[in-house]
Amino acid sequence: MKAKHIQHLYRRIGFGILPSELNKLSKKSKKEVVNNLFKSSKNITPLEVDTSEIKNIFSGSMMMNSKLDPETRRKIQKISRKKQIELNVAWVDRLTNSPEVLREKMTLFWANHFVCEDNSITYIQQFNNTLRKHAMGNFKDFVNAVSKEAAMTKYLNTKQNRKQKPNENFARELMELFTLGEGHYNEEDIKESAKAFTGYSHNLQGEFVFRKRQHDESEKTFFGKTGNFSGEDIVAIILEQKQCATYICGKIYRYFVNDAIDEKHVNAMANVFYKNYDIENLMRFVLTSDWFYDEKHIGTKIKSPIEFLVGIKTLVPTKFKNPKQLLYLQKLLGQTLLDPPNVAGWKGGRNWIDSNTIVLRLKLPSLLLNNAYISKVKQGQDDAQIEAKKEVFKKNFGKFYRTEVNWDYFNNQFKNVEMKEFQNHLLACEVNETAKQYLNALDKVSKQEYCIQLMSLPEYQMC
């Protein structure tokens, strides 16, 4: 497979690829490379932080469904807040280091599709692992699993959805955001399907509980069918609509291929997906198709903040001495994992970029990895005072981010890579003419300094 295509593939289904791995894969055929990808994502490794403290409290409270006293509840909330930070950091680590590359990238995708948040660490962790488990599985199972998650029944009020007093929040978002898209159902469909989800709830431990007494057993008419439908029946009827396959494929296309939809390709995807809603099949179709590697898709997407951050960490391993700084950065860049803006999720694409985020993105590689210093020494001169300059920068900016940076790892990875090859490895697109001329005029002090220069280009923001 062509090196350029492997890089493109890995930038989209992961966070880039390092030279040695690229070398290995370029001897294989496209089919082998893609097969490999699915094989290495067969495993499901749950993401878990230690929540035994909370679980002990739960098992200590004798009655499983009794309400906790306010004191205990506050204690749990406090532990939860701390643990949410841990989970966030563990997730970023997972994205950086997992061998299950595709599964993890898809988990990240689904997290912005089935958007949910909860202040309970146990519920949100469980939700996160449900995303991971079904990320490449069957979409119908996926929707049903999500609809029964404790965090989701809380987030979209299915818990409060009772026969006597229906709450339509989940039913509405199920169709608007999770399966069909706006305009493909009517208010009556929402009312009727909400009845089918009455009784969905959970116990203290976060297991699904169906409260039969709160369930509305009456006949419901939904998309022209009438019957005593359950929540699962509703999901099945929704998935009978071809629009559901088209809607999901459109989202996958925008995430993995291009911001701008090509209807021909999305329809082809929907034809594959509609057969049995097998996500793995769909992805295999996308990643083996010729159009996925079309020149017009390569290096044309803007990295999400997480793609940007994890990309940096993959290249030059970076540890934050204070984990809160990693979350703070996510906030400044506009995407904090586990903390979506609302159920509509992050808009993505150009919406990631504004005056604040572009300035920070350009400056961040040097801030994190090089004491805020970007070498600007002209060719023919040497950067004699480089260390002194770095000290000055460190004094002015270094206090913001305290990181442990492993440049040895980078230097080792790029040991056999010549500097003239660097752009191909670090950047997904051609450098624009002005920047190219400027870069050529600069001295290539060292691999490290050159790497920082390239990472400080707007081109580095593309994938």
Add this chain to the structure above:
Amino acid sequence: MDRRKFLKQSSLASSLFMVPSFVRAFEQVASSKLGYKRLVIIQLSGGNDGLNTVIPFRNDLYYKERPTLSIAKNDIIKLNDEVGLHSSLEPLKKLYDKGYLSIINNVGYPNPVRSHFRSMDIWQTATDSNEFSQSGWVGRYLDNYGKQPYSAIEIDESLSLAMKGENTNAIATQNAKTFYNLSKDPYFKNIHNHQNDAHLSEHNLGYLYKSMIAAESSAKYIFETSKTVTSFQEYPNNKFGKQLKTTAQFINSGLQTKVFYTSLGGFDTHVNQLNTQKRLLGQYANGIEAFVQDLKDNDTFKDTLILTFSEFGRRVKQNASVGTDHGTANNVFVIGENLKTQGLYNDMASLSDLDDNGDLKFEIDFRTIYATVLDKWLEVDDKKVLNKSFNQLDFI
């Protein structure tokens, strides 16, 4: 390229001919201060207890539902025979006496949500409570009417959803100098020196370059404009005071910014509310007093409207921890020199006609306030920003 050629190009680039036209537009901003109306939004995060802020001290139900949480009649700053302010709000009473304060009671929205995130989301996006939007109302104002990213500034380190549009986002900054320093590495200047804007707008990469140039230009403009004035006004030494001081500096320097956004948090008073709320309302009122004085000294108060809201009020009945739980409707403060309806805009909420949760039933939809401010103060088409038509109120 050889070095000489490079130097030649970069010196050429500094001449005006090579600067993209939209950058020049940034630098040609008219400096007229007169009649330039500005809106300052203050968000009290956590759900301020409105009932202990504007207090119906003649209403027995108030004392009955809050046996240990109500404010004693003697401690209340009376506005009239029925209604008074929390004792921390003395500075607001002064504004009230001058006719600079309008209190809109019982503001909320249909089908209220009692989650902080969600309710704040609703206030910031101005949607119905069963709708979700990825853009905020100030952001959509920017999309339609903001000429530059700095047309709206949040005095914070990152942007609220309120300040994000479909296509344009506002700028977040607490410190103009820090933002400027971050943006001005010569490396960045050199990589875009010869861009022409036709080439820039089409693709995502062009969009990044365009955003980068606009950001540099905005950061420079904000810094260089705001440093021209120094404030002699003293502000309370807390985060909110600093935000207001920065806002005043931006306004008084003639920065062409229409909307400023600030916030004061900590109002989620489930437990031992009395002291916490007293402290926070004090911070709020003292900050406002300094801010208004600063603007008046610079003759900019007449063109500034200050809007204060919280995502919800709190339950009428106190809870078991001398606190209050999440409620619904709340009061909104409007401060300015040009108020049409001064003082209490409408009657206090009924404490006997409550909803199933024991919460107030709202009377005024908050979006009618937004619509009024957009139409009558910022003089734009409110329907374009709110995506819907709302009745307007009569306070300005």
